[in-house]
Amino acid sequence: MTTQNVQAATMCPFCGILAGAEPGTVIARNDEKRFAIIKSIHPESVVHWLAIPFEHKESTEAFEGEHASRFIELFEWTIAQTKQLVADEPHLERGFTLKTHFGSFETIPHPKIHILAVE
Numbered sequence: 001m002t003t004q005n006v007q008a009a010t011m012c013p014f015c016g017i018l019a020g021a022e023p024g025t026v027i028a029r030n031d032e033k034r035f036a037i038i039k040s041i042h043p044e045s046v047v048h049w050l051a052i053p054f055e056h057k058e059s060t061e062a063f064e065g066e067h068a069s070r071f072i073e074l075f076e077w078t079i080a081q082t083k084q085l086v087a088d089e090p091h092l093e094r095g096f097t098l099k100t101h102f103g104s105f106e107t108i109p110h111p112k113i114h115i116l117a118v119e
């Protein structure tokens with residue numbers, strides 16, 4: 001990583017949560033695959049989680065552009081993990097929505113897939 005990347009990662013709230021340096025709720029974490037699901041700080045639904053890779057990148061689009069296979073792996077992991085978590089989260093019993101943003105503003109500049117309850 002360049003010095004600039006290290007500084008960006010240090011200031012990133014999601015990287016802070018993954019490092020245990022900032023408060024946040026980790027729903028699921030896989031240290032081998034280096035993916036996690038955390039609770040959104042600004043929920044748009046009764047369930048609003050974010051699936052994130054451990055590696056910092058300034059946007060989801062940049063992450064997909066440079067690591068397309070990692071992005072697909074994250075998507076597949078997110079689906080499998082969320083299905084497993086349905087048993088503990090009644091709001092997901094009716095299904096869930098996955099969404100991600102390309103080329104648009106991201107409040108937290110770190111790659112992510114949104115997991116939302118269907119309302």
Ligand SMILES: [Zn+2]
Pocket residue numbers: 009012013014015016055056057109110
């Ligand atoms: Zn980050």
